[in-house]
Amino acid sequence: MLSVCCVLLNEWGEMTIRSLFQRIPRVSTRHVFVWLIIANVIGVILPVITILMKGYDGSRFRYYAGYAVFNALILILAFRYKHHLLPIIDRCVEWLHHPTEQYARRTVFTVGMVIFLGYFTKVYLGCWFPAISGWGYEPVTIVINTPIPQHDDASEIELAALNASIVSENARYLKGRCFLENQAMLLHFENGESHPANMELTNIVFPDYVFGAFSDRRNTTALGRIIKGTLENRQNGRRFLLPERVAYPEHATYHRIDYSAQPPADELKRVSFWTVVVDANPDGRTKIVSAKLEDSFDVE
């Protein structure tokens, strides 16, 4: 029965896709040219409207204005060199309408059009997007200069856990001794132990968009349940169904933390987020000199 369903579904799937492509109206050179122009006009209008409605300036203005100018340029070139462009489109259309292998030709042509028109209009389709943007890096640092904060919100156990969350050996790549300010995350268990963790436990690419900034977490009920579930998975040495060592990491990859020595996940009681200052010394000991509790929530 299942096999019959599979066969029917398979045939239906192929027929549907084929008939879908075969129903595409017979396009002409003029059609393609008009689509190109419409896509470019959309590509000019949408960024301008976005800038005007949202009042962007700075990098966002530059980003959207760049696309408007690019599309405008393509538009001008398309009309200016129409006599060169039309024969090229004409060839594509002629190739498309060749009587052999119609399904192949229509498929390739349609996908090609989606790519190019999608690029001009900056459409995100889920399985396709108009490629990764370009950017440069500004000088950003987490090095802080005096006065060094002197918070001591952490108990002795928590301080040990916070120190355990530091990868001291990487200090040797710093140019010299400095103070670094950063965040830390701790898991607190019923037996009083505290251990370091990171947001990789959420299984979410950019968790801050869902759970807010580290100092002001939201959706904490869901966050607690997710962390608990994933922690159990990691303690079993797995990343979902595969062994952690061989599994494919998340798109945004975090430092690997070994959770196997931590108490069982069902004893997880609380999660806390900290701002810490580290005295990083390439030639000596790296330690936490300030720890400020920013936020915490109980896990249900």
Next chain:
Amino acid sequence: MSNETNAISSTPLRPGFDFLGIIRNSPPLHFYLLQFIAFSYLLFRFLSRDFSVYGLLPEDAFNYPRTFGMELWPIPLLHLTTFQFIYDIIPRPNQPVILTMQFCVIGASGTGLLGIRPKLCAIVAFAFAMHLTGMVQASNAEIEGGTLALCAILVLALSPSTAFYRWGHNCRLSQRNTAFHWPVFLFLMIVGCFYSLAGLNKVIDVGPHWPFVAHLEHLATYSIETSLFTINRYSNAEVAAWFTSPWTSYIGGPVTFVAELGFILILFRPRWRLSLVATMCIFHGLVYYLAGINFVGSGFLLLLCFDWNMLVRRGTVLVNSTNGPCSDAIGRIERMDRWGLMTFEESPEIDCDLIFRDENGMTYSDVAAIEQIAARCPRLWAMSLLSRVPLVHLLVHMRFKRQFAIGAGRKQYESVDDDNTADSWRLAG
């Protein structure tokens, strides 16, 4: 595979007008590899990630917070294409339902990998994978490094069902059909556009001077600092330490820029594929080590950019019998042709010393012919691979071209690229 299809596909539209060699008989090896790698990679991804966490998030978490690129549209169109809009009508699925969807992708990928109803599996895997990706995009990330995987599965879903290797069917590598070729071309076109448009974006977003304002040294310095904290995204301080000089950015930036912009050339210049693919693999590796952003899996799919069919495409070697050393070498090569892909003929009439003519009628002379021959002899694969390195190719070409040209100033054949996509593009012009 029917001979009828072959006969029809060879009907010329205009003499030589079938540009890019899209509709062309081809061996199945490359398509089989596409099927194998695409299903394997999707399976690997979905076995490694737990999408069921999206079943625990509240409704208001799915509000497209990362709309930097897509906010031009009043509603992100992926809300429609990934079928997220159905949750405007029905409640969002809970954990078990999402887990079931994920197992559908896993099951379909695994079954497709084994060759059991592969086309149906591709359709099912694509539909559910896209829907689950839509949840990621709706809640936190506009992309999640799986675009090429989805595109590869989409290409399989659009491919004719006769093209797949199937469980219980005799999938001979000796068969030829157009159905094996155009899906591979489609995939290469998508990959080529993906990278080239990323290069174009750099021009539009920053300018053609992007390599000189990218300032990777700033990223490297920041990566070293943050590598001390396990809460941060992964960065490898040891690798980052190599990039703290602006010169690494000035050198690496232009290489990346040129490789990205020129990536579409994988369709037209097969000889450059090794350089382009290697550059992009290194680039993905560095992005992983410096910024903790994982595109590394795309490297599996980038391997599909090579012309794997060359390993099974048959050909004829024509040797000018008046050239003694060349004739002797052919005897040795004949013994290395383990798979019997080549036939050897002596011909004193040809205009150069050595000609290789493959089954598609492509003709290669002298050094280019040696490269083709090397690709078909397992013992010469290292040589074949090395000849794809631009500098090595140039040196070999300079060295041997002179030697071949000693043959009394005979006309040299144009050295043609080694794939069946390149020739007809030239003819099309």
